[in-house]
Amino acid sequence: MSEDEKTPAREIITDYAQQHFRYFRTLDGTVYAQRNGHPVARPIRSQGTTGSHRQELMVGLFKDGHGAFNGTALKEALDLIEALALTEDVQPTHIRVAPGFDGTTWLDLGRDDGKSVRIHPIGWDISVPDPREVSWRRTQLTGELPLPAKDTDGKGIDLLMRLCNFASAQGESLALAWLVGCLGPSAPVPAPFLTGPQGAGKSTAGRMLVRIIEGMSGDLRRAPKDEENLITAVAAGWVTALDNLSHLGPDLSDLMCCIVTGAETIKRALFTDGDVVRSNYRRPLLLTGIDVGVIRPDLAERLLPLRLERPLVRRTESELWAEFEEALPLILGSLLDLTVKVRATQADIPTDLRMADFAHLCAQLDVATSLGALNAYRASLDDLNDDVIEGDLLAQTVLKHAATMAPGADVRMTSSEWLLCLSQLYSGEECRPLPKGWPTTGKVLSDRLKRLQPTLAARGVLVDWGRTRTARYIEVTRPAAPSPEQAEAMF
Numbered sequence: 001m002s003e004d005e006k007t008p009a010r011e012i013i014t015d016y017a018q019q020h021f022r023y024f025r026t027l028d029g030t031v032y033a034q035r036n037g038h039p040v041a042r043p044i045r046s047q048g049t050t051g052s053h054r055q056e057l058m059v060g061l062f063k064d065g066h067g068a069f070n071g072t073a074l075k076e077a078l079d080l081i082e083a084l085a086l087t088e089d090v091q092p093t094h095i096r097v098a099p100g101f102d103g104t105t106w107l108d109l110g111r112d113d114g115k116s117v118r119i120h121p122i123g124w125d126i127s128v129p130d131p132r133e134v135s136w137r138r139t140q141l142t143g144e145l146p147l148p149a150k151d152t153d154g155k156g157i158d159l160l161m162r163l164c165n166f167a168s169a170q171g172e173s174l175a176l177a178w179l180v181g182c183l184g185p186s187a188p189v190p191a192p193f194l195t196g197p198q199g200a201g202k203s204t205a206g207r208m209l210v211r212i213i214e215g216m217s218g219d220l221r222r223a224p225k226d227e228e229n230l231i232t233a234v235a236a237g238w239v240t241a242l243d244n245l246s247h248l249g250p251d252l253s254d255l256m257c258c259i260v261t262g263a264e265t266i267k268r269a270l271f272t273d274g275d276v277v278r279s280n281y282r283r284p285l286l287l288t289g290i291d292v293g294v295i296r297p298d299l300a301e302r303l304l305p306l307r308l309e310r311p312l313v314r315r316t317e318s319e320l321w322a323e324f325e326e327a328l329p330l331i332l333g334s335l336l337d338l339t340v341k342v343r344a345t346q347a348d349i350p351t352d353l354r355m356a357d358f359a360h361l362c363a364q365l366d367v368a369t370s371l372g373a374l375n376a377y378r379a380s381l382d383d384l385n386d387d388v389i390e391g392d393l394l395a396q397t398v399l400k401h402a403a404t405m406a407p408g409a410d411v412r413m414t415s416s417e418w419l420l421c422l423s424q425l426y427s428g429e430e431c432r433p434l435p436k437g438w439p440t441t442g443k444v445l446s447d448r449l450k451r452l453q454p455t456l457a458a459r460g461v462l463v464d465w466g467r468t469r470t471a472r473y474i475e476v477t478r479p480a481a482p483s484p485e486q487a488e489a490m491f
Contacts, residue, residue: 009073014080016061021053022131023085026092028278031085033057034131039114041093041135044078044085054078093137096213096238099185100133107183107336108136110144110215117148117336119183121344124148124336141237143215149333156334159327160212163320164205167196167309170376174304175209177362177373180339182213182239182284187357188261190301191285196308202288203243205308208324210241210286212331220244220288227255231265234281245289253299259285260302294391297455300384301354304377341368350374353381354454385458393435394445395452397426398476402461408480412466412473415442446474 017023022034023044032041033053042053054074062068098106100118106129107117114128116136126147149156157176166172174192181189192209194202203220210218220243224230234240240259248256262282268275287303295303347363349356362373389395401422405411413421419442423434439445446465449456453463462477 009069010076010080012066013057013061013069013073013077016064016066017057017077017081020060021057023081024088024091024135025085027090029086031082032093032135032137033081034135037128037131039116039129039131039134039136041131041137044082091132091135093135094185095137095139095142095236097183097185098134098136100129105183105185106134107145108138108142109147110138110142115147119336119339119343121340123340139236141214141218141233143211143217145215145332146329148336149329152330152334152337154334154337156327156331157338160208160331160334163324163327164208165196165201165308165311166205167307170372170379171306171308173365173369173371173373174362174376174380175306176338176371177358177365177377178284178304179209179212179335180342180365181358181361183335183339184361187361188282188355189284189358189361190304190355191256191260191287192304192306194286194288194306194308195290197310198290200308200310202290202308204320206241206243206286206288210239211324212328212335213239213284216325216328220286223252227251228267230255231281234259234283234285237283239284239286241286241288243288245287246291247293248295248299250296253296256285256287257298257302259283295384295387297388297451297453300388301381301454303384305380305383338369353378382458385455388452388455389459392452393426393437394422394439394448395455397422398449398452398456398463399459399461401425402476402478405476405478407478410475410477412475414471414473415446418442418474418476419445449474 017033020036022036023031024034024041025031031044033044034041035056042056044053058069058074094106094108096108098108100106103121105119107119109116109126114136115126116129116134118125118127118129161172164172164175166175178189178192181187194206196202206220207218210220214237218239218241220241221233223242223245224233259281262280264278264280266276266278342361342364345364345368347360347367350359350363353359359374359377362377365371365373389399419439422445423438426432426434426438439448449463456463460479462475462479464475464477466473466475
């Protein structure tokens, strides 16, 4: 055969690829490849260490007797495939948890054979999802989960609570609610903050909670020093766990708020002038630490404090983790059973809590199990409000001023007048110097009060803003106590 009659290498590669792989694009234009009948998708431009489409294409061509091809032929073929795929249907990719058809949810077990857990309204089963229903994206953070056990009768939950050192039944119920919430693909869940004395096993309990969802390779990590690295790590996995936090600066606090409730970052794509890369990063978050100092009010509403106590009997790491690994299929099976039961339960949606989806999940859990998770959640928020007030001198001063007001009274002043009033109240007759961080202008005071507004409202002090024809004002109100008839009507 003459050289002119030979089929070009790029055509051989393109024909083989279209026969053995399915190509599609995501909303941001990234093209992915899926082996026929397999749910795992790989970006065709990836050179990642978890296995790229280029590598699996080269291996497939060689094993099927087409030979080895040079980089130029592969590049030309992939360029053509990418161009053709841009006209195909748009489909999202998911990490670990994904919505399916007819109200189902899928959990990626991280297995090479693609087997996943399908959670449906009447139960759960293990199968390989249709690639057009679910496309899994995997990274180095995607660990393998064991096949969950069936018919556990809740024994796995009992084993998990015996291995962890939660200080109360309320903490156990909130941990269960969080785990069930982690199996939901869309509703945000607050971040558990594991606290307790030194030696209470906070890091160990945190690893256990993470590994139920992420497999035995899941682990805790230190908080990155810069925002970009944390966002990259969050976007590459499902559950992000930060260990041994001792301080939450304003930037890290704001970023954690975004991680819990969802946000997006946009940055310039490498080697381009105008293209951008979008990263969505609403993910379950878990924190551990003895004390993180001052907690900002907006983050406090997104936290779930879980207190641990020191165990009476110490065990070796190898013994503890061997028992956990052996029990993991049973624990995961029990969690899936509980998830199905909770989702099938009807409960009223609490309308007074910010994280309404999680509050509703707690209410469903209470109806299904009578664990008292919703009351425990309300109590945890009250504790966090106390922490915010104890760490904020301005909040303490506003509450002190409100205590001098008659029930039902309100006071209106400009922000500058409020600053003078509160500064004098703080200094008192002793003329104490104003502390570091005290508001220096009326604008700074107004901004601080906006952050504290929900916390102060939880303590019966309402702060509102308005304006007259000549100036803006801040109004502080101490509502009158409800009458016995009104209090009875509230319950």
